[in-house]
Amino acid sequence: MDKRTLTRKVLPGIVFLFALGIELITFPPWDTLSYDGALYIDIARNLAVNPANFTYQGVYVMYRPPLYPYTLSLFYHFVHEPLSQLRVARLVSAVFFALTAVLVYLLTMELFERFVKGILASAFFIFNALAFTMGTRELVHSEFTFFYALAIYLLYTGRKRGSPTRIYLAFVSAGLAILTRYTGLSIIAVFVAYLWLTEYWNWVKKREYIIGFALFLLTLSPWLYLGHLHYGGALKPFEIANRAVTADKPVSVSTFLKWLFKDIGHVLPALVVLGLIRQKQDEKGWLLISWALIGFAMIMTVTHKETRFITFLAPVMGILAVEGVSLIVDGIEKALELAGRPIKPWKKAITIGLALLLLIPVGGNAFVLKERWNITGKYDSHVLRYASEHYPSERLLVSPYLYTMAGFYYPGAKVEMILYRKDVEKKISEGYYDVIIHKDPNTYLNILKSGNYELVKEFYNGKFKIFIRKNLGTN
Numbered sequence: 001m002d003k004r005t006l007t008r009k010v011l012p013g014i015v016f017l018f019a020l021g022i023e024l025i026t027f028p029p030w031d032t033l034s035y036d037g038a039l040y041i042d043i044a045r046n047l048a049v050n051p052a053n054f055t056y057q058g059v060y061v062m063y064r065p066p067l068y069p070y071t072l073s074l075f076y077h078f079v080h081e082p083l084s085q086l087r088v089a090r091l092v093s094a095v096f097f098a099l100t101a102v103l104v105y106l107l108t109m110e111l112f113e114r115f116v117k118g119i120l121a122s123a124f125f126i127f128n129a130l131a132f133t134m135g136t137r138e139l140v141h142s143e144f145t146f147f148y149a150l151a152i153y154l155l156y157t158g159r160k161r162g163s164p165t166r167i168y169l170a171f172v173s174a175g176l177a178i179l180t181r182y183t184g185l186s187i188i189a190v191f192v193a194y195l196w197l198t199e200y201w202n203w204v205k206k207r208e209y210i211i212g213f214a215l216f217l218l219t220l221s222p223w224l225y226l227g228h229l230h231y232g233g234a235l236k237p238f239e240i241a242n243r244a245v246t247a248d249k250p251v252s253v254s255t256f257l258k259w260l261f262k263d264i265g266h267v268l269p270a271l272v273v274l275g276l277i278r279q280k281q282d283e284k285g286w287l288l289i290s291w292a293l294i295g296f297a298m299i300m301t302v303t304h305k306e307t308r309f310i311t312f313l314a315p316v317m318g319i320l321a322v323e324g325v326s327l328i329v330d331g332i333e334k335a336l337e338l339a340g341r342p343i344k345p346w347k348k349a350i351t352i353g354l355a356l357l358l359l360i361p362v363g364g365n366a367f368v369l370k371e372r373w374n375i376t377g378k379y380d381s382h383v384l385r386y387a388s389e390h391y392p393s394e395r396l397l398v399s400p401y402l403y404t405m406a407g408f409y410y411p412g413a414k415v416e417m418i419l420y421r422k423d424v425e426k427k428i429s430e431g432y433y434d435v436i437i438h439k440d441p442n443t444y445l446n447i448l449k450s451g452n453y454e455l456v457k458e459f460y461n462g463k464f465k466i467f468i469r470k471n472l473g474t475n
Contacts (some may be wrong), residue, residue, distance in 0.1 A: 008109070008115060011105065011115060011119065012102045012106065015101050015102050015105050016102050018101075019098035019102075019122070019126050020094055020095065020097075020098035022126065023094040023098070023135045026136065026367070026370060027094075028090065028136055028137070028373070029374060030086065030381070031377075031378050031381040031382055031385075032373065032375060032376050032377055032381065033138070033376070033377040033380070033381050033405055034137065034138065034139065034376050035377070035401060035403075035404050035405065036404075037089065037139050038407065039061070039407075040064070040068055040069050040089070040139070040140070041085055041086065041138060041408055042056045042404055042407045042408060043055070043061060043064065044068075044071075044076050044085075044089075045073075045411060047069055047072075047073035047076075048073040048074075048077050051073070054066060054069070054230075056407060057407065057414070057415055057416075062230060062231055062236075062237040063237055063240040063241040063244055064241075065179055065241075066179055067140075067179040068092075068140040068143050068180055071092055071143065072089055072092060075088045075092075076088070080411075082408055082411060086138060086408075089138035090136045090137065090138055093134065093135055093137055093138070093142035093143065094135055094136050094142070096143045096145070097135030097136075097145075097146075098135075100131070100145050100149055100314075100315060101122045101125055101126050102122075103149045103150060103153055104118075104122045104125045104149070104315045105119065105121065105122040106118070106153065107149070107156065108121040108122075108322070110153075110160065111156075111284050111319070116351070117322050117326075120322045120325070121318045121319045121321070121322045122318065123355070124317065124319075124321040124322060124355075124359065124362065125314050125317070126318075127366045128314040128317060128362070129264040129265070129366040129368070129369040129370075130263065130264060130307060130311040130314055131145065131314035132369070133308075133366070133369045134311045136370075139308070140180050141308060141311040142311075144177060144181040144312055145311055145312045145314060147174075147176040147177035147184075148177040149312075150170075150173045150177075151171075151173035151174040151177055152170075152187075152287070152316075154166045154173055155170035155191065155194070156283075156287055158170055159283075164207075164208040167209065168208065168211060168212055168215055170191075170212065171212035171215045171216040172216070174187045175215070175216045175217075175218075175219025177312075178220065179219070179223055181312070182238055182241050183298065183299065183302070184312070186294060186295050186299075188216075189294050189298065190290050190294050190295060193290040193294055194286055194287050194291075195209070197286040197289075197290065198286055223237070245302055245303060248303065248304035250303050250304060256300070256305045256307070259306075259307050260307050260310075263307045263365065264307075264362075264365055265364075267358055267362055268365075271321040271324030271325060271358065272321055272324060273324070274323070274327045274328065275288075275319070275321060275322070275324040276289065276292065278324070278330075279323070288316060288319060288320060288323075292313060292317070295310070295316070296310060321362075322355065325351060325355045325358065326351060329350055329351045333347060380401070380402055380405055383437065383459050383464045383466070384405055384406060384408075384437070386457070386459075386466075387409070387435060387437055387457075387466050388409040388410055391434070391435050391456070391472070393413055393433075393434035393435040394413055394434055395413065395433050396410060396414070396433060396436070396437065397417075397418055397427075397428070397433040397435075397436040397437075398415060398418065398436070398438075398439075399437065399438055399439035399440070399441075400417045400418065401439060402439055403415060406437065416433075418436075418438065418445070420445065424445065425446050428446050428452065428453075429450045430452075431452035431469050431470075431471075434468065434472055435467070435469075436453060436466070437465075437466050438465045438467070440463060441462075447467055452469055452470060453467040453468065453469055454467065454468060454470055456468050
């Protein structure tokens with residue numbers, strides 16, 4: 001085996017270990033937990049007991065995509081302590097992040113056949129602030145990004161190598177991407193656009209794509225059946241998810257872009273734009289253009305947008321960023337040639353040096369964003385952990401934002417939200433709840449005047465208050 005072949009075989013492993021290692025070094029502390037992340041862990045616990053029990057507090061929550069909770073449930077058969085379950089959820093994300101870094105390297109090699117470009121593209125992916133931050137969060141984004149990128153990789157290599165099997169697997173991976181996050185539906189638009197731009201409609205007649213779409217539907221079919229069973233319609237989970245997002249706070253495109261530049265900076269987006277400009281109207285160019293533009297456009301159509309929603313585009317952003325660096329180097333080369341100072345022998349070194357220089361601000365934004373996320377839910381976690389350790393409970397009443405996190409810290413407990421309704425007031429008057437945890441209290445319903453509860457602890461200048469039933473200690 002020659003040195004070049006050996007290098008190509010070893011590099012994917014090095015990329016994986018580097019990506020995984022840097023995520024483990026920057027692993028978030030225990031006391032940062034998101035509302036969505038807690039919900040996924042709560043669901044996964046139930047799935048570990050019963051694979052059909054996709055519920056939280058007895059309610060089917062199929063508007064949430066299933067694959068990440070099901071992945072976690074595999075480990076929750078033997079991991080039961082809440083904070084250990086949180087670590088497992090984050091390790092799962094870290095592994096998918098590292099696998100995606102390898103995919104970026106492999107796809108870049110397939111596109112350009114230059115391992116230096118592959119390494120640099122992986123580096124731009126790894127230090128993309130969104131991918132880097134989501135790589136250790138208890139959220140769907142790392143797993144989603146992996147299956148989305150895998151589908152693109154398999155489709156491209158399947159066509160390039162004339163392998164129907166890879167094309168079949170691309171459609172299976174596309175189905176898994178959608179089952180990881182419903183916005184993954186955009187991958188079908190990416191597939192169709194790419195195939196139409198390269199083959200017009202000739203691909204529709206080909207057997208491998210017909211079988212591919214059949215496998216895609218087959219991959220989705222178990223979830224569609226459960227939707228029919230529990231929601232009264234195969235497509236109901238998608239409809240309810242769309243309704244939930246539409247009902248959330250609208251975010252304009254201009255506001256979203258402002259947030260995006262704050263999170264990832266200006267250097268990476270600028271390189272991506274330059275990379276798009278460098279693309280030709282060929283197989284490679286249409287793939288990257290379809291992936292980037294359609295994926296981004298689909299997110300822009302969503303009413304409620306958060307920057308983390310485009311994490312799945314981090315792989316193509318990494319590839320286009322390297323292309324952007326190449327465009328800058330091409331410009332420098334032409335300018336110096338006109339001045340009679342050719343740089344041909346130094347072109348590779350200049351490309352690497354410029355890329356590494358530009359990675360400094362890109363990576364800086366990644367560490368800043370990760371630190372910002374490391375305070376998410378910090379105060380909530382401190383309060384809920386204290387409460388769970390000092391006031392065991394079977395029935396809790398908590399402020400709405402604490403709803404899923406309370407379930408995380410009180411496994412198996414009945415958790416309800418503080419809502420200004422007669423039935424909640426009635427339960428308070430009857431002393432139904434063991435513990436009540438109020439965040440940002442401005443009205444107390446009838447907690448105090450019921451005579452059933454006493455205030456036992458305040459946190460952060462009264463921002464959080466814990467009430468327990470007066471006879472709780474004697475029961």
